[in-house]
Amino acid sequence: MAARNRDRVVHFYEIADADAPASHRLPQRDWGAHIRRLCAQPPAQRTSRTGDEILIGAVDPLQTAPHLLLAKVRQDVPQLIDHVDGTLSHLQLAADKELVDVTTVYFPPFGNVVATMAGGISAPRAQALKRWLDDMHAAAPDVRNIELRPVVNARSREKLAHAAAIEQLTVRIAPEPPDSPTALRASSNLGTALSRLHEDNPDMIITLKLEVPKKSRVLSPRRRARGHNQLLDSTRVFANDIEDWLDNSDAVDTAAAQARMEAWHSEGDDEKIDFVSERITAKCVVPFSSSDGHAIDLQVALNKLERVSLENERVLRAAVSADL
Numbered sequence: 209m210a211a212r213n214r215d216r217v218v219h220f221y222e223i224a225d226a227d228a229p230a231s232h233r234l235p236q237r238d239w240g241a242h243i244r245r246l247c248a249q250p251p252a253q254r255t256s257r258t259g260d261e262i263l264i265g266a267v268d269p270l271q272t273a274p275h276l277l278l279a280k281v282r283q284d285v286p287q288l289i290d291h292v293d294g295t296l297s298h299l300q301l302a303a304d305k306e307l308v309d310v311t312t313v314y315f316p317p318f319g320n321v322v323a324t325m326a327g328g329i330s331a332p333r334a335q336a337l338k339r340w341l342d343d344m345h346a347a348a349p350d351v352r353n354i355e356l357r358p359v360v361n362a363r364s365r366e367k368l369a370h371a372a373a374i375e376q377l378t379v380r381i382a383p384e385p386p387d388s389p390t391a392l393r394a395s396s397n398l399g400t401a402l403s404r405l406h407e408d409n410p411d412m413i414i415t416l417k418l419e420v421p422k423k424s425r426v427l428s429p430r431r432r433a434r435g436h437n438q439l440l441d442s443t444r445v446f447a448n449d450i451e452d453w454l455d456n457s458d459a460v461d462t463a464a465a466q467a468r469m470e471a472w473h474s475e476g477d478d479e480k481i482d483f484v485s486e487r488i489t490a491k492c493v494v495p496f497s498s499s500d501g502h503a504i505d506l507q508v509a510l511n512k513l514e515r516v517s518l519e520n521e522r523v524l525r526a527a528v529s530a531d532l
Contacts, residue, residue, distance in 0.1 A: 216325050218490040218516050219358070219455070221334060222528050223320040223347065226355035233529060234350065239315040239322070240274020243267060246344055247276070256343035263332060263340045264308070273510045274315040278340055279308035280332045312506065313337065314513035316521070319530030321359060323513045325492070334358075334455035358451055359488045359527045367481045371467040373436035374443045375478070376419040379450070380462035381406050383413065392453050398442055399449030406459060413461075418442075436468070450483050460484065488523060490516035 225234060247254055247267045256263040262281040286299045286307065301307070309331040314323045324337065332340075334356050341347065341354045381392075381402060392403040398416070405414050420435040421427050427435065443465050450463045463483040492512040517524070525531055 216492045216494050216512075218492060218513060219324050219334070220488050220517075220520070220524060221322050221324070221356040222359055223322060223341070224355045224357050225347075225351045226353040234320050234347070236318065236320060236530075237347075239320070242346065243274070243276045243315070246346065254344065256340045258339055261336070263336055265340055265344065268506055271506060271510055273514055274317075275510055276313040276315075277506070278311045278313060278332045278337055280310075280330070280336060282307040282309060282330070311337070312509040312513065314510060314517060316517040316524070318521070318525055319528035321517075321524055321528060321530075322356070323517050325509050325513055327509070329458075335452070356455075358455065359524060360486050361488065361523065361527060367467060367469070367479060368444060368447060368465075370470050371440060371481070372470045373468040374439040374465050375422075375436065375468060376417070376466040377439060377443050377446075378462060378464050379416045379460070381414040381459050382461040383411050384458050392449075392457060392459060394449045396442070396445040396449050398446040447483065454484065454487065488520060488527060490520060492516060
């Protein structure tokens, strides 16, 4: 079968201190050289285990671009088909070998930014990368608890923090690929409710829309103000769940809020907060193996990651306060 192309999404994150204020930024580190030193250790010393998940970090010595290959050991047993007689059989591996799904991570030389490209639907996501970096003490001794902050447009980062009220919140959860179910972790009441609905109805589109009525005859000004404040508080808490879902699943189709912004001695302006489109991402077309749908050539992945990082460098630098 001929090889085909597939769209891949590149996600950008800032490596930060989870215990520090959001405005605090780490001193720039040469992550490529640091990761290369970590991955020069024996495999057991660059392996992270959490429950059934096993993550192993590696670098390719033939590639000069600063990168990390984060591999997640597959728990399934793939099947092979013989196209001559149509028979199926288990893939037999040597005792010291295992199948993995790989995410390629590229380290641009500014702002502690990383660019990631998953090699397949089961490849490690942002939370897996965070766990591996934490377990490897990659930011020690300065940081004990790493946070991967999605890089968002510099203006949009402040919208929710400075909103005076939320008038409407809309979230749409779509079915995921049948072979890639995701448990949507949640810490908010809204997130928990949506997560349960998604788990109970994995083949349905689920849309949540919360809106404070605008007509004065429906609610008194006092009740409308109370509704705006309740929705603002709920949205700020729910935003953390939305960010986690965008990082670690493909379920979120829409997540947006209509906000009334603070204004000085005048009526505030309405602005849309789009949790999906305001994140800085890039799309790439890359070849993948038609036999399993997972393989991406490392050189291709690194070239794509380096190119889109350069194309988006100005907006990325502005977002993480690493101006040219």
